[in-house]
Amino acid sequence: MTDPRDNVQQEFLAEAQELVEALSRDLLLLDEAHHRGERIDPALVNEIFRSVHTLKGIAGMFGYKHVGAVAHALEDLLDDLRLGRTAVGQNLLDILFDSVERFQSLLTLEDPQSPQEEAGVQQYIAAIRSVGIEEEVEEGDPIDKYAIDQAVLAVLTEYEEHRLRACIREGLRLYRLRASFDLMTIDDSIEALREQVQEEVEIITYLPSMEGGNEDTIELVVLLAARVSEEELKAEFEGRYGLIEAIAEQTHLPTLPPRRTSIPVLSMRPPSEDDGGQASLRSVADSVRVDIRKLDHLMSVVGELALVRSAVNRIVDRFKHDVTHRQSTMDLDRIGRGLERQLLELRTGILDVRMVPLGQVFNKLARIVRQSAREDDKQVRLVVTGANTEVDKLIVEELTDPLMHLVRNAVDHGIESPEARLQANKREEGTLALNAYHKGSNVVIEVEDDGGGMNAHLLRDEAIERGLLTVEASQELSRQEMLDLVFLPGLSTRSEVTDMSGRGVGMDVVKTNILRLGGMISIASEQGTGTKITVTLPITLAIIRALIVTVAARTFAFPITAVREAIPYMPNEVHTIHGRNVITLRGETLAICDLGQLFDLRKPGDREGKFVVVGSMGNRKLGFVVDELIGQEDVIIKSLGKSLSSVRGFAGATDLGDQKVALMLDAPALFTEYFEGPDVFRGLESRP
């Protein structure tokens, strides 16, 4: 059992994290609108306000003193912003952006009340408070112009009242829409209504009318401010929702409802000890947060169940030809199949829960692009596609750091300064594209810039200079192979390392991280036009579909994501090029590697393998010679014990169900070993 207080704390941190992410996302939208000189959507500002407001509320409950204090100051500033008492400007945006970083670091503090943070927090709060407030000059209340129901005015929040004033001041006309909604579908209907109203119309508020409504429906009064004519508005909304009427302007003076002061419920006494009694908690909220470890546990239960299923299968096989048990065997077989279907569904369901959109990471990246560009005095436009692409939560977590590094690199080293770009006949503003999409059971993420590109020959010279490559070996390298040198540890194309990309991590670390996730990274670059880095990852780490093969009577599993095809092996068709064994496959040269020899299971002269499994990683292919192909199976990978963790070439082991264990081949490592092993770079022709 875990400490329930711990759980509550976790829940708080998860919600706080979500709020900060939402804040960050909305700030980017705000920043974008501001820089384009577009109208700032008041709903967006209100959303930002609400995130900070909620954060303040929950931080207070959990003793996150600094988070609460910062949120409080920001809330005041944002309140002024949403109520039109101050305007969006560069200074304000910078302060708001700072808050994201600050919240994140304050939320990870060991001691949320840490006195060491006090000074920094106070300084930041002073900065927030120093953002100027432009007092609004009020000349009479514009709301007085209209004959709005007192009953409606009484229900407006301060924010809504402000929007109402602002709209009237801007010359928008007021309308009332009366519509009946089905209680079951009202959320979607309101969402649809909100989407339909864009630039020309603003929803000030909607409230339940005092009349209509029963158990299934509810009548809402929607107060709209619009720039368009009554006819247009009627054409747009009346058929779909209900009756539209213009609110008349009036001559006599109404008054806003009195702002009565009231007495709060006081309670100084500690709560009495309540125990016993039956209680139940029902919720109409429709989503839950789940600890990923719980899902991991469920997944391993599914794995155990799959083993049960295999056991049933084996019994069926054993009795298949036994006439005396025929009926029972058939029944058992049917039950087994049913079990398998349900298991598949259960597994798909659990996997589905683990999936989160990449958008979460992209938002962080967008912030980094903005920050790096400012620090480097560069202009960068970020274009994101496929933010909805879903990936296993664990992968998303592990992916953030490598992607952050790639993005920083692209801004720092890829995209040129505005002057250099103009000289090269490019637009002043560089473009950085982040694309994500699914490709089979992989997800592909591309980081593409239209900057200066990489100089392959410079990379090669650098590698030679640092002793990572011999001059002889360098002569055999293709352009692509030269570019791939960037992933070698200890290589950098620039001697001076900027603050951002530096920090001791290079492309080799990025590559290691991606490989650890079972992924692959490849690079394409044209000098003068730009660089594209492609990261290919499995969608989930929890279950892998594998091709089971045997080599010298031992069973191995290939991750199917790395397998292109399997073909019969004809030893007499093998040639040797540069010391590597190759065959020709549909006119293309394919390097092959005999797993029997690689693992030293087969001595020269032993029976040769019968099949070639063609593996592919990024844009490379390699054939692995194996003895038999057993078939495809979904396997759950268990990591190798500590004593074996340093053995290269294996990603783990898997239980195949009949008490047989297969080693899972680590395809990326095998590729690396084969193509980039020291023998290749040192020009040794030792491969048989």
Next chain:
Amino acid sequence: MNFEKAASLSYDELIMRQYRCLVVEDSQTMRNMLAESLLRIPGMEVVTAENGLSGIRALASQKFDLVLTDVNMPVMDGLKLVRHVRGDPRHADTPVVVITTENAPNDRDRAMALGANAYIEKPIQAPRVIRAVKKLLEL
């Protein structure tokens, strides 16, 4: 309790429910905290909703002994909910407590003017919530 006797009891009697309370709050952390606080009151059942609209939906089919609602929420805020409760003859007498913040006195005053019975200021603490609810339920 024997089975025959159990079968003759209504659901409410079976779970010994005496009060049902609606908690409307958009923050999950806060919602759970409020619900858990209320559940310390013996015989309490809590129904939660994440905004005013969900609250109205819950009110359409059930009766409550008390409504505890936040003011600032997405989709539909607490002021509308207060008005809806007061406007619906089925719930007109149901006590409503609103959760407000010190820097939104106007919204708080509006809620009270619309007929809320009490307000509690953030930051919320369980003992204060329990005290307020008990007072309104005359416990």
